[in-house]
Amino acid sequence: MAEVIRMPLLSDTMKEGVIAEWHKKVGDKVKADDVLADVETDKATMEVMPYVDGTLLYIGVEKGKAIPVNGIMAIVGKEGEDFQHLLDAKESSEKTANDSKNITPAEAPAPEAKAPAADLSSIDATAVRMPLLSDTMKEGKIAAWLKEVGDSVKADDVIAEVETDKATMEVMPYVDGTLLYKGVEAGNAVAVNGIMAIIGKKGTDITPLLEAEKNGGTAPQENKKPSAPAAESAPAAPGKEQQQPPATDDASPDDDSRIKASPLAKKIARDKGIDLSQVKGTGDGGRIIKRDLDNYTPAAAAAPAQAASQATGGSESHTDIPLTQMRRVIAQRLGESKFSAPHFYLTISVKMDNAAAARTQLNQVSPVKISFNDFIIKSCAHALKKHPAINSSWMGDFIRENHHIHIGTAVAVPDGLIVPVVKFADQKSLARIAEEAKMLVGKARDKKLQPQEFTGNTFTISNLGMMDIDDFTAIINPPDSCILAVGKIEPTPVVEDNEIVIRQIMKLTLSCDHRVVDGATGAAFLQTLKGYLENPVTMLL
Numbered sequence: 001m002a003e004v005i006r007m008p009l010l011s012d013t014m015k016e017g018v019i020a021e022w023h024k025k026v027g028d029k030v031k032a033d034d035v036l037a038d039v040e041t042d043k044a045t046m047e048v049m050p051y052v053d054g055t056l057l058y059i060g061v062e063k064g065k066a067i068p069v070n071g072i073m074a075i076v077g078k079e080g081e082d083f084q085h086l087l088d089a090k091e092s093s094e095k096t097a098n099d100s101k102n103i104t105p106a107e108a109p110a111p112e113a114k115a116p117a118a119d120l121s122s123i124d125a126t127a128v129r130m131p132l133l134s135d136t137m138k139e140g141k142i143a144a145w146l147k148e149v150g151d152s153v154k155a156d157d158v159i160a161e162v163e164t165d166k167a168t169m170e171v172m173p174y175v176d177g178t179l180l181y182k183g184v185e186a187g188n189a190v191a192v193n194g195i196m197a198i199i200g201k202k203g204t205d206i207t208p209l210l211e212a213e214k215n216g217g218t219a220p221q222e223n224k225k226p227s228a229p230a231a232e233s234a235p236a237a238p239g240k241e242q243q244q245p246p247a248t249d250d251a252s253p254d255d256d257s258r259i260k261a262s263p264l265a266k267k268i269a270r271d272k273g274i275d276l277s278q279v280k281g282t283g284d285g286g287r288i289i290k291r292d293l294d295n296y297t298p299a300a301a302a303a304p305a306q307a308a309s310q311a312t313g314g315s316e317s318h319t320d321i322p323l324t325q326m327r328r329v330i331a332q333r334l335g336e337s338k339f340s341a342p343h344f345y346l347t348i349s350v351k352m353d354n355a356a357a358a359r360t361q362l363n364q365v366s367p368v369k370i371s372f373n374d375f376i377i378k379s380c381a382h383a384l385k386k387h388p389a390i391n392s393s394w395m396g397d398f399i400r401e402n403h404h405i406h407i408g409t410a411v412a413v414p415d416g417l418i419v420p421v422v423k424f425a426d427q428k429s430l431a432r433i434a435e436e437a438k439m440l441v442g443k444a445r446d447k448k449l450q451p452q453e454f455t456g457n458t459f460t461i462s463n464l465g466m467m468d469i470d471d472f473t474a475i476i477n478p479p480d481s482c483i484l485a486v487g488k489i490e491p492t493p494v495v496e497d498n499e500i501v502i503r504q505i506m507k508l509t510l511s512c513d514h515r516v517v518d519g520a521t522g523a524a525f526l527q528t529l530k531g532y533l534e535n536p537v538t539m540l541l
Contacts, residue, residue: 002077003052004086005036006193007067008132009171016066017041019073028056030076037073046451048073048132055079058087069174070129123209125200126175128159130190137164139189141324142196144264150202151179159197161264165329167418167454168264168290168447171196178202181210261288268293291446294414326415334475341394342514345473348526350533352489352504358536366431372506373409373463374434376486379532381405381426382539384459387525391458393479394515400479408457408477409437411444418444419477421457465489471507481516482525485509506533 007017017039024036035047036056058075060067067073075083130140140162147159158170159179181198183190190196195213198206259276261269265288269276272293279296281288323331355375362370384391384405393400405426408419420440422433443449460477465488474485485508492505508529512522532539 002057002075002081002083002086003050003054004072004193005048005050005052005074005076006129007039007069007071007073008048008192009069015174016068016071018066019061019063022059022063024056026056026059027079030054030056041452046455050074050076052076055081057081057083069131123200123204123206125180125198125204125206125209126173126177127195127209127213128171128173128175128197128199130162130192130194130196131171132192137192137329139191139194140164141189142184142186143168144262144266145182145186147179149179149182153177153179153199163324163326165326167449169450173197173199175199180204180206259288260286262290264290265293294445324415326413326418330416333478337476337478341476341478343473343476343511344514344519344522345509345511346519346522346526347471347507347509348530350506350508350530351494352506352533355533355536356489356504362430366434368431368435368438370430370434371437372465372489373461373486374430374437375533375536376461376463376484377407377409377422377425377433377437378428378430378539379529379536380407380459380461380484381428382532383525383529385426386528387521389517389521390482390525392481392516393458394481394513395479399516402458404458406456406458408454408460408480409441410460410462410474410477411441413445413447418449418454419457419460420444420449420454423456460484461486465506471509473509474511476511476513481513482522483511484529485511 018041020038020040022037024030024034030036030050031053032050034049036050037048039046039048054076055078056074057077058072060071060073072087075086077083141164143161143163145160147153147157153159153173153176155174155176156172159173160171161168162171177199178201179197180200180202181195183195183197195210198209200206259266260281261276261279266276268274268290269279269288274293274296276288279288279292280286282292352372355372359370359372359375384407388401388403391402391405393402404424406421406423407425408421410417410419420437420443422428422436422440425433428436440449440453443453457477457480460474460480460483462474462483463486464472465486467488469487470490471487472485474483476483487507487509489504489506491502493500494503494505495501496503508526510522510526512519
């Protein structure tokens with residue numbers, strides 16, 4: 001059954017994507033995790049995967065041309081399968097004069113497939129599909145609906161907030177009309193390219209669209225000529241289903257409808273049992289936002305106390321915590337990394353006295369406060385230039401040596417871990433690195449990072465020194481071949497010139513993928529890194 005691959009929303013400002021490169025051609029066999037194409041957006045160039053196995057039957061436009069968000073990029077299905085009905089059923093916003101030119105003779109439609117297609121194309125409605133919001137995303141969870149069935153919406157309205165494995169982002173319909181249908185209730189997930197919602201003219205019968213989705217894009221025969229009563233009643237069914245959840249929320253004893261708060265904040269408050277009237281809002285006009293709930297300590301303190309009281313008297317109890325999209329992907333990707341990449345570990349001690357003195361002097365003139373982590377990012381960037389093998393990736397049947405240096409820094413967030421990336425770190429000053437890193441960490445904790453800000457890393461740093469950890473080993477963050485674990489800086493007695501002196505010592509542990517990096521290569525990198533940290537002035541050369 002043929003599957004439509006649509007242009008994903010790869011940034012919050014993206015309206016269309018330009019095909020920078022096709023990696024497959026019509027007739028090629030593709031796997032779910034193959035890269036079909038490189039897409040250039042207003043922010044970055046990213047890879048697009050089909051998420052289905054099959055044969056590439058159709059390519060929407062040639063290299064160098066643009067496709068609007070949610071427009072058809074490609075179609076994947078069984079070899080020789082007819083797919084013309086999928087093209088005929090495209091929404092009016094996706095139709096272009098080049099559609100027919102891109103169909104090769106081998107792809108010409110069978111005449112009998114046109115009847116059901118005509119029914120779908122005549123429907124005055126647009127399916128809003130779950131966009132690909134990160135390179136690892138397989139599905140998105142609806143964090144909150146901002147519109148209800150029956151509401152009028154504009155093309156640039158935010159209809160929903162979607163939680164992915166990396167961030168919570170806003171989704172817009174890109175068409176005007178009435179919200180006729182919502183695919184799932186808030187809290188449930190929709191697969192990438194699955195129907196999130198349907199926008200169209202009020203009163204439109206959307207049953208054929210939903211049936212076509214179930215049947216892989218083919219409208220059933222009985223829906224060819226819907227009667228007038230069916231056309232009138234069909235919108236009511238989806239509308240009735242989707243209006244039920246808000247009724248349940250309103251019936252809740254904690255009615256937050258009159259409190260000025262974002263929809264996401266209200267949802268989090270209901271899920272966590274937080275009384276919004278006790279929360280001080282820091283948003284515009286005192287509006288309560290997600291950050292206010294993350295920083296709300298009374299509720300956080302009350303939860304353990306309540307759990308403790310329930311567990312008294314020798315009774316057994318537990319709490320089952322549903323997996324977030326982020327935690328699910330962390331488990332999957334780091335599990336794959338740990339058990340597929342042969343890790344080995346190298347630890348070195350670094351004297352940070354000179355770095356501490358240099359940091360103090362620099363912070364007297366720097367426009368932004370420079371942290372020790374910023375020093376480490378800068379030092380790693382310089383060391384990676386001298387040891388490109390560390391800045392490489394295992395690609396299965398070849399090793400990719402990256403000529404650019406993009407350093408990711410692991411940041412702990414309530415749902416797990418995310419790695420914002422400082423791009424071209426070797427070309428930036430310490431002050432610029434400090435400014436950018438601070439901005440990225442703030443956005444990560446507010447779940448406002450965009451895909452281009454947490455992808456593309458070639459090397460990763462995980463720093464737990466500020467949490468009083470002496471040293472530790474980290475799991476490699478794909479596609480990197482190495483990750484640096486940073487411990488705390490601690491006064492330590494050392495022997496110099498046969499005398500015991502106190503030095504500020506920091507331990508660094510490099511986790512290496514032995515398929516790419518050998519022990520001597522990793523050790524040489526650490527020696528170079530140590531030299532930069534112990535004598536920061538050498539980074540000026």
